[in-house]
Amino acid sequence: MQAKWIENLLALQDADLKIQGYETRLEILPKEMLNLKAERDKTIAAVNQAAEDARKFERAAKAAESEIAALQEESKKLEQQSAMVKKNTEYQAMLSTIALNKQKISDLESKVIENLELFEEGKKNYRKVKSSSEAALKDLKQEFDELGTLATDLKQEIAALQAKRPGLAAGVEQNLLRLYEQLKKGKSSAAPVVPVTGGICGGCHMRVTPQTMTDMARGAVTQCDNCQHIVYNPEEAE
Ligand SMILES: [Zn+2]
Incomplete structure (x- = not known):
């Protein structure tokens, strides 16, 4: 059998150690929650970046398409004008511009195809990043909520122990x-x-x-x- 004084003192110390432990846990909670928020922001940023990476190729394809349209328009006008041109040199110049445009258009068409392919790949990658991020975000949200619940629980535990403490201290001799x-x-x-x-x-x-x-x-x-x-x-x- 332990002496009564040590039993009472250990009961008090037990409450104090619990309070101390809970308080320490509570103190680091905000930092843990901030870390989770930072992790969440990073995950969302990665999804946005993947979307942006894909759109870059779509924009490049569209830009090439509008260049093609402009060149086609120019060539069409030159063809119409060439019918009315009298000077042979001028006529030849127009024909060579049309030929050059045709070459440029062909190069641009390759560029459109290439960028559309990259856009498709980018979209695939975006979907992959997005779906894995959804699972990660769900986990992060759950962890965050759990920490919130833990904070509430810890505060309640501390309050209960602190309410109990004077009674425990009363069982210990003054000195x-x-x-x-x-x-x-x-x-x-x-x-x-x-x-x-x-x-x-x-x-x-x-x-x-x-x-x-x-x-x-x-x-x-x-x-x-x-x-x-x-x-x-x-x-x-x-
Ligand atoms: Zn010692």
Whole structure:
């Protein structure tokens, strides 16, 4: 059987450690949520980029098509004019422009085909990126919502423990409570109350003195000579 004082003190410490743990978890939540938002924005940007990459080829194809139309229009006018031209040199010049336009049109037609093919590929890639992003966005949204729920749960847990805390503290003798609070504020990362296992202090990991062992066995309030933490024998709980 553990002494009553250690039972009560451990109950208080247990509540405090839980509060501390929940608060630490709560503190990092906003950053985690921001990271998820950034991830979401990145995913959406990648989809938009894939769409833009595809549209670039569509625009290039359309630009080539309108160049073709302009050249065809020019050639048509030249053909009409050529019928009325008297000078042979002028007539020849017109014919060579028409021939040149024909070549340009042929090159542009290849360009249209090439870009339309790339546009099709781009669309395929866009659909692939979009569908994988939809799954990713769904996961991100779910994760985000879960963190939101977790925040609410943690706040509730903390509030419940804090409401319970005065009752727990009331079960601890004044001087002992002061010592506990003092140790809690200390620099040590170990909890104020630590077990001694196999003669080793759970706070500083040093061997405790025989006197400490004796005091603990008596059920007296005992501190480690080295780290000053309040120590107890966990085997007494069995
Ligand atoms: Zn110690």
